[in-house]
Amino acid sequence: MSIAVIFDVTDQVEQAMQRQAFQRDGLIGLDAYPYRALKRGKQSMAVFVERTADLVMIVALGRVMPGDLSGKSYRILEFDLCDMVTPGVPVTPNTDMYSDITHALRNRTTLTPLKSDKLLALISQSSKHAAHIVKQLRSHMEPNRVDGETGFLLACEQDAVALSLKAANLHTQLSKLSTWTADSPCPPLISGLKEARKPDDFWSCPENEVLLPARNGTRVFGWMRMARDEDGYGLGVTLVDVRLIGNSEPSGVDLVYFHPRFGALALLHYSSDRSFPEYVDDVDRLYAGEDNLTDPRLVPRPGFVKFTTKRHFEATKERLLNGTIHAARDLRDWKCRRDGQFNSQRHLSNSTFAALLGGGWLGGRAADYAQVREVVELSLSTNRVVMIAVHSDWDYATRPASSEGRLF
Numbered sequence: 402m403s404i405a406v407i408f409d410v411t412d413q414v415e416q417a418m419q420r421q422a423f424q425r426d427g428l429i430g431l432d433a434y435p436y437r438a439l440k441r442g443k444q445s446m447a448v449f450v451e452r453t454a455d456l457v458m459i460v461a462l463g464r465v466m467p468g469d470l471s472g473k474s475y476r477i478l479e480f481d482l483c484d485m486v487t488p489g490v491p492v493t494p495n496t497d498m499y500s501d502i503t504h505a506l507r508n509r510t511t512l513t514p515l516k517s518d519k520l521l522a523l524i525s526q527s528s529k530h531a532a533h534i535v536k537q538l539r540s541h542m543e544p545n546r547v548d549g550e551t552g553f554l555l556a557c558e559q560d561a562v563a564l565s566l567k568a569a570n571l572h573t574q575l576s577k578l579s580t581w582t583a584d585s586p587c588p589p590l591i592s593g594l595k596e597a598r599k600p601d602d603f604w605s606c607p608e609n610e611v612l613l614p615a616r617n618g619t620r621v622f623g624w625m626r627m628a629r630d631e632d633g634y635g636l637g638v639t640l641v642d643v644r645l646i647g648n649s650e651p652s653g654v655d656l657v658y659f660h661p662r663f664g665a666l667a668l669l670h671y672s673s674d675r676s677f678p679e680y681v682d683d684v685d686r687l688y689a690g691e692d693n694l695t696d697p698r699l700v701p702r703p704g705f706v707k708f709t710t711k712r713h714f715e716a717t718k719e720r721l722l723n724g725t726i727h728a729a730r731d732l733r734d735w736k737c738r739r740d741g742q743f744n745s746q747r748h749l750s751n752s753t754f755a756a757l758l759g760g761g762w763l764g765g766r767a768a769d770y771a772q773v774r775e776v777v778e779l780s781l782s783t784n785r786v787v788m789i790a791v792h793s794d795w796d797y798a799t800r801p802a803s804s805e806g807r808l809f
């Protein structure tokens with residue numbers, strides 16, 4: 402059963418929808434007080450209405466989830482999958498539904514599951530178009546959960562994408578990860594997102610040098626470009642999710658992050674047993690920056706390890722895995738415990754790691770695309786899924802003419 406949240410688009414929401422931020426990213430910032438019942442990571446049906454003195458008209462539907470708190474009284478509401486209901490669905494006075502909607506608007510509350518389903522049934526009965534929109538929204542809002550080792554791989558891939566978006570200061574794009582609707586969890590995570598681009602188009606994009614062409618169909622990948630511009634131009638991040646094709650399941654996930662402007666290259670290895678293999682040390686040694694006492698960066702080496710616990714994958718839940726991120730060298734410097742695991746008194750949180758990574762304060766110095774490609778191939782050779790992130794700027798001069806904007 403769905404929870405419906407009513408938004409009056411004749412007031413502040415209508416103005417917000419006309420802004421480029423909503424048309425591009427589907428995001429609106431609203432006073433959080435009426436919707437504190439919406440839990441973070443919990444999706445609800447957004448019902449947009451226009452009100453007159455004697456009528457409520459349902460004009461659009463979408464999905465809404467609360468994002469991060471900002472200050473003490475505001476929460477960012479993340480909207481996506483929005484579409485106009487044409488023709489609009491009228492709700493006349495002297496009906497129970499009219500009373501439910503006006504009561505929710507007046508008291509700033511959500512509808513109960515039972516009343517929400519009655520409202521969606523009313524919308525579905527109004528026209529085939531409206532019924533199709535409701536059906537599509539319901540299908541997208543069904544939990545996309547994958548358990549076991551495959552689910553943990555997807556959760557690590559999602560974590561790598563989320564860290565990369567945060568590093569590129571694209572926090573508002575995190576809601577796009579909830580659109581994962583792949584028919585099968587076997588392909589790369591990005592292949593299941595609606596922002597994924599055609600694989601063949603990758604070889605003509607500016608970052609194609611980070612990946613070698615597949616040899617005899619030995620690998621599969623998905624890719625996308627995320628930026629503030631809806632076409633991906635300007636400062637943003639190109640994400641490539643690649644894995645080998647074989648009979649055995651991948652052994653884990655690595656994030657390879659490259660910032661061409663600073664020549665910064667970082668490898669983040671995901672570990673669920675608080676240990677890590679020697680190839681992380683190899684990368685740390687081969688691609689470290691030259692020792693320089695005046696280097697102000699925190700860690701001028703590429704090797705990092707994230708200690709986390711295994712959990713299932715669910716597209717509508719938390720996008721970051723709990724855990725701590727360590728510089729690989731720090732872990733090796735500390736004496737190995739008897740159980741073969743490593744520890745360190747120094748670690749980074751997800752947010753701190755992403756911020757430092759995006760600012761070029763972490764990772765090997767003077768790296769180029771050839772080095773990135775070598776690290777990717779080394780990781781793939783150990784049967785890891787590799788998420789490649791390139792923090793780059795696509796030239797606006799090469800952008801095709803944009804089409805006329807729409808409300809939804």
